[in-house]
Amino acid sequence: MDEEDELIVRDSNGAILKDGDSVTVIKDLKVRGSSGVIKRGTMVRGIRLTDDVAEIEGKVEKSMMVLRTEFLKKA
Numbered sequence: 001m002d003e004e005d006e007l008i009v010r011d012s013n014g015a016i017l018k019d020g021d022s023v024t025v026i027k028d029l030k031v032r033g034s035s036g037v038i039k040r041g042t043m044v045r046g047i048r049l050t051d052d053v054a055e056i057e058g059k060v061e062k063s064m065m066v067l068r069t070e071f072l073k074k075a
Contacts, residue, residue, distance in 0.1 A: 009053050015074040017056065021047050023072040031065070038065075043075060 009017045012026055022045045029038040044058035044067065055066050 007049065007051075007053060009049050009056065009069060011073050012070050013073050017047065017049065017069065017072075017074060019048055022075040023047055023056070023058070023067075024075045025067075025071060026073050027071050029067075029071055036061075044072070 011017055011023060017023065022043060025038055025040055025042045025044065028040050030036075031038060038060055042060060044060055047056045047058040049056055050066065054069055056069060056072070057064060057066055059065075060067075
């Protein structure tokens with residue numbers, strides 16, 4: 001088995017996430033290094049999984065960001 005196959009990433013509700021899925025932010029999140037905020041309900045499309053099961057990469061408002069899976073739910 002490949003190392004990537006063993007990596008199971010789950011959202012806040014326990015649903016399994018895969019590359020290309022869409023997720024919704026469930027809580028207003030402050031953006032580090034900026035005064036911006038990602039509002040609850042923001043849709044993040046086409047996510048990419050990282051090496052960490054607690055984090056994903058996604059494009060939010062034209063910027064690539066790393067988001068914690070505990071604040072996301074599968075759309």
